[in-house]
Amino acid sequence: MNPEEFRQALLDHGIALTDAQMAQFARYYQLLVQTNEHLNLTAITAETEVYLKHFYDSLTGAFAYPKLQSQALTLCDIGAGAGFPSLPLKIAFPQLEVTIVDSLNKRINFLADLCDDLGLTGVHLVHDRAETFAAKGSPYREQFDLVTARAVARLVVLGELCLPAAKVGGAFLAYKASAVNDELKLATGAINKLGGQVAGTTKLTLPTKPGAEERNLVVIDKVAKTPGKYPRRPGVPAKKPLVNV
Structure with missing residues (x-):
């Protein structure tokens, strides 16, 4: 997917990008590849792949x-x-209004430089672990309209990391690949325990050649407050996921 194909694919979904926005995406790609030479940000560096598997994929949300x-x-x-x-x-x-959380300070520094270069305002960068970012007593707990996560962990783990940051009446949007049904079966009990309720899954395909790559976007509504003991301390959600709760 080259930049013009990217623009047209979004237009087909009713999203029209301006020339200025297209220039921002072009600069984003340039800085991503430059920085990736000394900081491992992505294994995908070809322009057509970045536009498809990073930029377009992100916007499917x-x-x-x-x-x-x-x-x-x-x-x-x-x-x-x-x-x-x-x-x-x-x-x-x-x-x-965007808040980005990442545990690696080098990535946070890259994102700060990127936002400055692109002229993006209303972006807040937080160097923290997901388990402590929205823990009990945190000013970020249950503050956001929407929490997103892409290619981070299994859904049963993601629920514990992300739902505590979503406000009641808000939602959590998980970007998943093709095995989402099995993940959902395993995670539904934990999601409910954490104050979430699965609202639905949008299935789509990335227009790759040859064939197509399946994507699933899972929307989980935040319907009740997350119990104060969640998320558990760093490392525990991944080691001891809330299965069959």
Whole structure:
């Protein structure tokens, strides 16, 4: 997917990018590849692959959660890495107020430089672990309209890391690949225990050649407060996931 194919694919979904926004994506790609030479941000570096598997893939969240396109939501991206999906969403929908959480300070520094270079405002960068970012007593706990996570962990783990940051009445949007049904079966009990309720899954495909790659976007509504003992201390959610609770 080259830049013009990227622009057209989004237009097919009713999302029209300006020339200025396209220039921001072009600069994003340039800085990503430059920085990746000395900091491991992504294994995907070819322009057509970045536009498809990072930029376009990030923006598919707006297909599953249309409020992203028009509302001034507070969005928290847990484990954003090189800024996906939150910064492509911010570029496309500048009314979003974005908070990015990552445990590696080098990535946070890259994102700070990137936001400065792209002229992005309303982006807040937090160097922290997901388990402590929205723990009991944190000012970030249950503060966000929408929490996102992409390629971070299994859904049963993600629920414990992300739902504590979502406000009641908000939601958690998980970007998953093809094995989502098994993950959902395993995670539903934990999601309910954490104050969430699965609202639905949007299935789509990335227009790769040959064939297509399946993607699943799981929307989980935050319907009740998360019990204060969650999330558990760093490392525990992954080692002892809330299975069969």
